[in-house]
Amino acid sequence: MKLVIAIIQPHKLEAVKRELEAVEVNLMTVTNVLGQGRQKGVTEIYRGAKEAGGLLNKVRLDIAVNEDFVEPTIDAVTRGAHTGSVGDGKIFVVELAQCIRISTGERGGVAIG
C-alpha cells in the first residue's frame, strides 16, 4: 500500500479528478493548502508596504492506493495537472503502514478501494 500525495494548481483539480476516475481511483481527500516552490510566491502590496514571496494557493490530494494502482494514479494526476510550466506541482509517494475502514473494521488492501 502506498499513499500518493499530490500538490497541484487549484484550477487543475477538476481535470485531475476526471483522470483519476478514468483509471478507477475514486477515493481521495482534498485540502486547500499554501505553498511555494520554484514558481516562488507573489508580491503583495498593502498601502505601499510590500510583502515579497507571499505563499500561493495550492490543492493537496491524499490518495491511498494498492500497489497495482500506484503508477496509474501517478500517470492520471500528471495528465490532469500538467501544463509544462513551473508551479504545476509535485507528487510524493510514501509507504502506507496500515489502512482501516472505520465502518466495518476491515484492514489492509481490502479497506483501501
Next chain:
Amino acid sequence: MALSLRYAKPKRNFLKEASIMNSGDTAWVLTASALVLLMTIPGLAFFYGGLVRRKNVLSILMQCFIIVCVISLQWVLFGYSLAFGPDFHGIIGTLEWAGLAGVGAAPNSNYAATIPHSAFMIFQAMFAVITPALIIGAYAERVKFPAFLLFTVLWATFVYDPLAHWVWGAGGWLKSLGGLDFAGGIVVHVSSGISALVLALLLGKRVGYNHKPIRPHNLPFTVLGAALLWFGWFGFNAGSALAADGLAATAFVNTNTATAAAGLAWALIEWRHNGSPTILGAATGAVAGLVAITPACGFVNPMNAMLIGIIVAFVCYIAVAVMKGKLGYDDSLDAFGVHGVGGTVGTLLTGIFAQKAINPAGADGLLFGNLHTFGIQCLMLVVTVVFAAIMTFIIFKIVDAAIGMRVEEKNEIIGLDLTQQSEAAYTVIE
C-alpha cells in the same frame, strides 16, 4: 393697537411661528445624524476590522460599538454641556445643560435657529462618538479593553469636549477669532489623528511588526466600510449646514467631488509607484479625500474641491507609504496618516481656497487675497496639535499607571478576540 392686530390676524402669527421651526431642516438634520452614526457602526468598524488580523477583528468591532454606547451617554450626561453649554471664558461650557436640562424641542438660535435644540444635540453626539473611534486605528491589536474604555471617556471629556467648545461652541475663543472648520477637520480629524500618533509612539510597535508583514485579514470588509463611510459622510458634511438648503447641497457636491478625486488619484499614484492600483489604495484615498474636504466643503467651489482631493491623496500617500516606514512608528491602521495628515491638509487648504462667493458667512482664503484667514487656520492647527498631543500624553500616562494600556505579550500573540472578548470571529472546525 398691537394687541388688536395680534388678535385680528391670528393666522399670520401662526405662520410666523411655523416659519421659525423648519420641518425640512429638522428632517434633514435628523437624517444626517443617523448617517453619521452609520459612519462609526458599521462603517469605521468594518473599515478597521478588515485591516486587522483575523484574531483581532472582534476587538475592533467591539471597541467601535462600545464607543457608540459610552459616548452617547457621556454626551447626554455632561459632554454636550461641556462642549456647547453656556460659555465660561471661551474655554469650556458650563454644566448648566448636564443631563440635557433645557435642551428640548425649542430651537437654540446660537447654533441652529430652525431645528429643535435636541436635533442639533443628537447630530453633534454622533461627531463626539466617531472622533475617539478614529483613534482605534493607532492602538489596534494591542490595547487592553478596560484601558481602552477609560482612555476613551477621559479623552472625550478632556480633549474633544473642550476643543469642540473652542471651535464650535457659542463664545469659544477659536470661533471668535474666525477660524474656518465647516464640519470638523480640526475638531474631529486633526485632534484624533494627532492623538493617534502620540498613542502609537507611546504604546510601541505590535509584536512582530517590521519582522513579519501584517496583512489585512479581510479587504472586502475594509472596502465595505470605506463605502459606508463615504455614504455616511454626506450626513457629516452636508448635515453640518444644519439646514436643508443650498449650502448643504454645496457641501454634498464638494464632498463627493473631493472623495472621487482622491480615490482615483491614490490608485494612480501607487500604480505608477508600485506597479499595481490596489482597492485598499483606492479606498484609503477616498477616506483621505473625505477627511480633507471636511473643513472645506461649505466654503470652496467644486473645482477647488477636486484639487483638494488630488493634493491630499499625494500627501497622505507619502505619509502612509513612505514616511511611516522610514520613521518606524506603528500606526496600525494609519489613523494619523489619513486623519491627522488629511485633516491638516484640509484645514490649511480651506485657508487657501475658501471664498465668500460660495458662503457669505465664511471668509476669503489666500487665493482670494486674504492672508488673515490662512493665518487663523495655521493658529487653529498649532493650538489643536499641541493641546491634543499634551492631553493625550497625560491621559495615556494616567491610564497606563492605573491599569496598564497594553496587553501582555502572550495575550497579544493569542489575539484580543480570545483574550479580551472571550470569543472568536471565525470557526475553523464546525
